[in-house]
Amino acid sequence: GAGVSQSPRYKVAKRGQDVALRCDPISGHVSLFWYQQALGQGPEFLTYFQNEAQLDKSGLPSDRFFAERPEGSVSTLKIQRTQQEDSAVYLCASSLDHRDYSSYNSPLHFGNGTRLTVT
Amino acid sequence: KQEVTQIPAALSVPEGENLVLNCSFTDSAIYNLQWFRQDPGKGLTSLLLIQSSQREQTSGRLNASLDKSSGRSTLYIAASQPGDSATYLCAVLNSGYSTLTFGKGTMLLVSP
Numbered sequence: 001g002a003g004v005s006q007s008p009r010y011k012v013a014k015r016g017q018d019v020a021l022r023c024d025p026i027s028g029h030v031s032l033f034w035y036q037q038a039l040g041q042g043p044e045f046l047t048y049f050q051n052e053a054q055l056d057k058s059g060l061p062s063d064r065f066f067a068e069r070p071e072g073s074v075s076t077l078k079i080q081r082t083q084q085e086d087s088a089v090y091l092c093a094s095s096l097d098h099r100d101y102s103s104y105n106s107p108l109h110f111g112n113g114t115r116l117t118v119t
Numbered sequence: 120k121q122e123v124t125q126i127p128a129a130l131s132v133p134e135g136e137n138l139v140l141n142c143s144f145t146d147s148a149i150y151n152l153q154w155f156r157q158d159p160g161k162g163l164t165s166l167l168l169i170q171s172s173q174r175e176q177t178s179g180r181l182n183a184s185l186d187k188s189s190g191r192s193t194l195y196i197a198a199s200q201p202g203d204s205a206t207y208l209c210a211v212l213n214s215g216y217s218t219l220t221f222g223k224g225t226m227l228l229v230s231p
Contacts, residue, residue: 004162033218041161042123042208042221056217092164107155108219110162 004111021077025094035091089113126220140194142209155208
């Protein structure tokens with residue numbers, strides 16, 4: 001596709017429900033990132049994939065959050081037993097290659113995000 | 120832990136004015152600094168990326184500067200237009216890490 005695609009655009013979940021958010025990166029992009037953006041805040045890093053390998057998950061706020069990218073393209077962020085504090089916009093970004101310093105200047109392309117509201 | 124601060128939090132100017140957005144960061148060991156634009160309900164669009172060895176980058180009416188030693192960057196927008204209205208985010212990539220640290224953004228409103 002032309003850009004990073006995220007679905008759904010909006011998700012309303014009742015507290016305690018599980019949700020799954022999908023990200024389709026730009027074709028051929030090796031690196032994929034998930035960020036969480038609370039209202040009025042900047043995005044905060046959640047996790048990072050290089051192909052199918054999850055290289056950094058230090059930003060995941062709890063073990064209720066789980067991300068996968070089994071075939072190195074589409075990624076899913078799953079939140080179990082959602083809580084009100086999980087309400088935020090979840091942004092996915094991809095880049096051509098982010099594996100080392102020589103490629104850290106490759107630009108990140110962001111999707112439009114999924115707005116999650118937990119009631 | 121890296122912290123990024125953006126001042127002001129919000130800015131309202133009439134069309135045609137030149138303006139400066141400020142970004143500061145606490146850890147100067149960065150690899151690069153990026154400025155992004157975010158429109159309501161949208162993702163982030165990369166505007167400018169300055170590598171740690173560079174002092175500034177320009178794109179059209181935008182000019183970003185970087186003073187790594189003092190932990191500061193500015194985004195200069197010349198001859199502002201209503202279409203420039205958006206939230207502008209500054210982000211740094213720390214040496215040794217692969218992830219960006221963002222500021223909270225400056226919400227800009229340019230009125231006709």
